[in-house]
Amino acid sequence: MALDFMHNEAIVLISVECLDRFTRGISCANKTFKPLHLAAKLGLHQIISPLLDNVIDLNAKDSRGRTPLSYAAECGHEAVAPACNGHTDVVKLLLAVDEIVPDLRDKYRKTPLSHAAYSGYEKVVELLLSSPDVNPHVISHRGYTPLFWAVYGQSEAVVKLWLDRQEVDLNYKNEYGNTAVCHAAAQGHVGILKLLLAKGADPEARGTRDRTPLRAAISSQCLEAVRLLLTSIPLTQIQKMILVEPLYSQQPPVLEARRSSNSLLQREGIDMTLATKRGRTAIYYAAIRGSIPCFELLYTPNVDANQRDNDGRTLLATTVCSENSPTVPTILRMENVDVNATDDDGRTPLSLAASEERAYALYLLLKDKGVRTDIADNKGWTALQ
Helix, strand or coil: CHHHHHHCHHHHHHHHHHHCCCCCCCCCCCCCCCHHHHHHHHCCHHHHHHHHHHCCCCCCCCCCCCCHHHHHHHCCEEECCCHHHCEHHHHHHHHCCCCCCCCCCCCCCCCHHHHHHHHCCHHHHHHHHCCCCCCCCCCCHHHCCHHHHHHHCCCHHHHHHHHCCCCCCCCCCCCCCCCHHHHHHHHCCHHHHHHHHHCCCCCCCCCHHHCCHHHHHHHCCCHHHHHHHHCCCCHHHHHHHHHHCCCCCCCHHHHHHHHHHHHHCCCCCCCCCCCCCCCCCHHHHHHHCCCHHHHHHHCCCCCCCCCECCCCCEHHHHHHCCCCCCCHHHHHCCCCCCCCCCCCCCCCHHHHHHHCCCHHHHHHHHHCCCCCCCCCCCCCCCCCC
């Protein structure tokens, strides 16, 4: 009876429409979903065997480009497999058929291995990896490899399967320039992060917009990941990845980074004058973001109060352009600060604050007895004009 049911494609489509409410990967709009797809999806081992004898195209793809093996792998059917490990028995059964191609891609260029890796089915992944016809490093959309999908699926056991393989490229970057370490950090998955770093993955690898794993961990609000990355970064890079980039935030992980870097600042080799491509040091970013604790941490007697960025702007000139920055009073109290320093356009902090309509900064500057209102910029304009 069950086999007769599976051979009735109209009933199969109705079943798919009902399943769409409860499962992922099936849609009522998927009119090309065949009985073998459904049996593989549900792990119906007893039904699959007779179906294999009656189906002409065992690699038939549905409207998503997915084969029966793809669904079996995604759902963990090892046999097509027990619930906690995927349809292992079903995968075994399908892989044993010579006509079945185990590495076919769907419309997103994902193979059954990619689906199994993301779903976290360790035994199914092992089965697929044991096949000589399966590429363990196949690249799908976004440049994701199966290792990326395993990290994205947050399965430590599956990630470890790849790390145990000698040929894996730990520092491979996807289409966005991100590595597996960056993904693990972004998800705040410390266990996977530890596995990757222990195998030698680069903790400093930069991705889109120069994003580092540390910045990704900070964004994920994972304090433990931040701590782990802080201990993995060489001293020669610590000032760039800790001082310049993340310390302008008040997020809890960043506060931890600040506490950790407090002792790092005392270590020989930390260059507090290291600047970004814009010519700005760490203290610039603390000032711009209005982080008084960060500013006080970074400010030492050796810090030049009148240091300039690539536009010739000092700390004060840059900060007054930020809306209501609480660090302006702190900068004004710095020893030897030049309140009238001009940038490359001949503009003073006062004229910049006026042009940006920063009332708070204007108020503070005009209170300062040393501020001059008559300095003209390169176009002949003064602050009051």
